[in-house]
Structures are given as C-alpha cells and as structure tokens.
Amino acid sequence: MAVMSFSIPRNIYYGEGALEKLSELKGKKAVLVTGGSSMKKFGFLDMAQDLLKKADIESIIIDGVEPNPSVKTVMEGAAAMQDFNPDWIVAIGGGSAIDAAKVMWCFYEHPKLTFDEIIEPGSMPALRNKAKFIAIPSTSGTASEITAFSVITDTENHIKYPIVAADMVPDIAILDPVIPARMPAHITANTGMDVMAHALEAVASTAATSFTDPYALEAIRLVFENLEIAYKEPDNMKARENMHNASALAGMAFTNASLGLVHSLAHKIGGEFGVTHGLANAILLPYIIEFNKQFSDKYAMVEKALEIDNLADKIRALNSTLKIPATFQECTEVDFNQAKYNEVIDRMSLNALNDPCTLTNPGSPKVEDIKKIYNAAYYGAAVLTS
Numbered sequence: 001m002a003v004m005s006f007s008i009p010r011n012i013y014y015g016e017g018a019l020e021k022l023s024e025l026k027g028k029k030a031v032l033v034t035g036g037s038s039m040k041k042f043g044f045l046d047m048a049q050d051l052l053k054k055a056d057i058e059s060i061i062i063d064g065v066e067p068n069p070s071v072k073t074v075m076e077g078a079a080a081m082q083d084f085n086p087d088w089i090v091a092i093g094g095g096s097a098i099d100a101a102k103v104m105w106c107f108y109e110h111p112k113l114t115f116d117e118i119i120e121p122g123s124m125p126a127l128r129n130k131a132k133f134i135a136i137p138s139t140s141g142t143a144s145e146i147t148a149f150s151v152i153t154d155t156e157n158h159i160k161y162p163i164v165a166a167d168m169v170p171d172i173a174i175l176d177p178v179i180p181a182r183m184p185a186h187i188t189a190n191t192g193m194d195v196m197a198h199a200l201e202a203v204a205s206t207a208a209t210s211f212t213d214p215y216a217l218e219a220i221r222l223v224f225e226n227l228e229i230a231y232k233e234p235d236n237m238k239a240r241e242n243m244h245n246a247s248a249l250a251g252m253a254f255t256n257a258s259l260g261l262v263h264s265l266a267h268k269i270g271g272e273f274g275v276t277h278g279l280a281n282a283i284l285l286p287y288i289i290e291f292n293k294q295f296s297d298k299y300a301m302v303e304k305a306l307e308i309d310n311l312a313d314k315i316r317a318l319n320s321t322l323k324i325p326a327t328f329q330e331c332t333e334v335d336f337n338q339a340k341y342n343e344v345i346d347r348m349s350l351n352a353l354n355d356p357c358t359l360t361n362p363g364s365p366k367v368e369d370i371k372k373i374y375n376a377a378y379y380g381a382a383v384l385t386s
C-alpha cells in the first residue's frame with residue numbers, strides 16, 4: 001500500500017451544550033460567518049456572540065451566505081475579514097455557510113490570490129498564519145465541519161467547484177445537537193440520507209482502509225437506528241444527537257476515503273434539474289448498491305456487521321418511511337419531465353463519469369453503466385448488471 005494520510009479536526013466537542021465551549025476560547029477577535037436567517041431567528045447567533053464576549057473576544061458577523069455559495073460572496077467576506085483582522089473564524093450554519101467561510105479564510109490569509117489559483121486540488125497555500133477555524137454545523141449532513149472540502153459556485157458560468165485542501169480541515173468542530181434540532185422534517189430526511197450516502201460510499205470506496213471503515217460503519221448503524229425517530233419526533237434529543245454525531249463520523253470516513261457513483265450521479269442530476277443533494281442521493285443509493293455489489297464485497301461486510309438481510313431493500317424501506325420516492329419520475333420536488341430527461345441523459349451520464357467521485361467507485365464503471373443506472377432510478381427498473 002502506498003503512503004496514506006488520515007486528517008480530522010484537532011478537537012471535536014459534542015453533546016448538548018457543546019456550544020458553551022466558545023466561552024473558553026483564547027484570542028482577541030472573531031468573525032462569525034452564517035447563512036440567511038435561521039441562526040439569528042433561533043437565537044444561536046446571539047448565544048455565540050455572548051459566549052465569545054465571556055472569553056473577552058470581540059466579534060463581528062458576516063451573514064447572508066446563500067445556499068450553494070458564490071465566488072462573489074466569498075470575496076466580499078474575505079474583504080470584511082481583512083478590515084477586521086480576526087484571529088478566529090467561527091462558521092455557524094449549514095454546509096453552505098461553513099464551505100463559504102473556509103474559502104473566505106483562504107483569501108483573508110492570502111489577499112493577492114485569485115479563485116482560479118485554488119481550483120486545482122492541493123494548490124491552496126498554507127493557512128493559519130492569521131487565524132484558526134471553528135465550525136459549528138446546523139444541519140446533520142454535509143460534515144463540512146470535518147472535511148477538507150468546500151463547494152463554491154461560479155454563478156456566472158454555472159459551474160460548481162469542489163475545492164480540496166488538507167489545510168481547510170477545521171481546527172475545532174462543535175457538534176451541539178440543540179442546533180440541528182430546529183431543522184424541519186424534510187431537511188432532516190434529506191440531509192440524513194446524505195449522511196447514509198457518505199458512509200456507504202466511503203465503505204465501498206477503493207480508497208477505504210482500516211482507518212476509515214470503523215467510522216463509516218458506526219455512522220451507518222446510527223443512521224439506521226435514529227433517522228426515522230429524528231424525522232417523526234423532532235424533539236427527540238437522543239436521536240438528534242446520534243444523527244449529528246453520525247454526520248461527523250461519516251465525514252471522518254469520506255474526507256479520507258472519498259466517495260463514489262452515488263455522489264457523481266447526484267451532482268450531475270442536481271445540476272440539470274435542481275433537485276436537493278440529499279434527496280438525489282437517497283433515490284440513487286439502492287440502485288447503485290445493486291450495481292456495485294458485483295465489484296465489491298464491502299456491502300456484504302456491512303450486512304454481516306449490522307445483521308441486515310438485504311442492504312438495498314433496507315435503504316428502500318427507510319426512504320419510504322421518510323416519504324422519499326423510489327424513482328426520479330415520481331419525485332415532485334422539481335419538474336422531472338420525461339422530454340427534458342431524454343434530452344439530457346447522455347450528457348449527464350458522460351459528466352457523471354468524469355466527476356472526481358467516480359475515481360474511487362469499485363469496478364471502473366463505463367458511461368453505458370451510468371446511463372443504465374440513471375434509467376433504472378428514473379423509471380424504477382432493476383439495474384442490469386453485466
């Protein structure tokens with residue numbers, strides 16, 4: 001085996017009340033980065049500022065980070081950081097707010113750098129000359145609080161760029177389940193199935209190792225045992241806490257083992273139709289498990305470890321409980337009309353083949369395989385394995 005590495009945040013604080021850890025921080029100035037309005041509305045932004053004040057840290061807020069954050073938002077945030085000169089960056093919100101804050105951090109540290117210069121994986125210069133980074137996730141899904149990734153959109157050219165840099169792994173992650181407990185049911189379901197997709201893809205990945213499998217397996221177990229409860233009983237704090245931890249555990253696996261076809265196909269169908277990321281993953285998962293089974297014994301390993309008869313069927317049953325449709329054709333979140341589907345299927349399949357996540361899927365799939373999987377997930381047919 002080649003030399004590998006395993007990177008995660010230095011400190012992870014978890015459990016109800018973990019937010020209080022902000023009051024123990026050492027420093028002078030912090031910038032809080034957040035999304036639209038949810039963190040303000042539920043009082044978490046004020047709580048965070050009060051806790052920083054207790055630590056004698058002066059803070060300002062950069063808010064308004066939009067879902068699928070843009071290069072423009074990132075550059076404006078970096079400029080505000082240069083004016084204020086913080087020694088801590090505290091991102092509090094969903095994956096979008098945390099992703100945007102990570103790249104703002106990079107341009108705060110390196111004001112002369114351009115966005116084009118950080119697109120190539122591994123091209124980002126060293127961070128932490130000016131500030132360190134804390135991530136406080138408000139959704140239990142993307143695991144941006146753990147990962148070396150950030151997804152930034154070039155809105156002029158309609159391109160989503162996955163930025164990859166080991167230095168963007170946060171210094172501290174704070175997992176307080178009180179925050180995601182405010183998510184509405186459909187966001188709980190979609191982000192929760194994103195966690196399942198992260199964990200299952202990290203297990204099946206050709207880059208999976210003994211360092212990543214234990215985290216992924218535990219995340220799968222926690223999602224099977226807690227997602228339905230978190231969805232049906234929004235105030236069940238034990239289920240919320242288990243889902244929040246599962247998200248981070250899956251993140252520890254996939255930031256080091258990468259992902260696979262579920263994400264490749266979800267990225268491209270999301271680009272064409274605008275369907276929510278976690279929802280697309282949830283629909284695709286059972287079909288891709290059935291396709292990948294011919295190339296990987298890792299699904300059998302999961303079935304054995306968790307005492308499951310048929311993993312794909314168990315995912316189908318969970319989707320149905322969460323009111324997630326079995327096919328794209330039946331999905332009403334966006335308009336999946338057949339004429340448009342027929343028009344884009346070839347382009348979408350080729351783009352999915354070239355997605356970086358395809359590189360670590362077992363069995364080197366071909367473009368025809370990807371088209372077959374899309375068709376199966378659109379019409380609800382069985383996936384024909386070669």
Ligand code: NDP
Pocket residue numbers: 035036037038039065066067068069093094095096097099138139141142143144147148149150151179180181182183184187191277
């Ligand atoms: P977003 O951060 O985009 O937030 C989605 C919506 O949920 C927003 O309207 C937000 O409102 C709301 N919201 C967030 N938290 C709460 C809460 N606790 N209560 C009520 N509403 C809430 O969602 P995700 O976390 O799913 O992040 C998606 C982004 O992450 C995408 O850009 C995706 O590409 C990226 N991503 C990043 C990865 C990584 O490793 N870095 C991996 C996978 C995806 P408001 O704005 O008002 O707060």
Ligand code: MN
Pocket residue numbers: 142194197198263277281
């Ligand atoms: Mn995902």
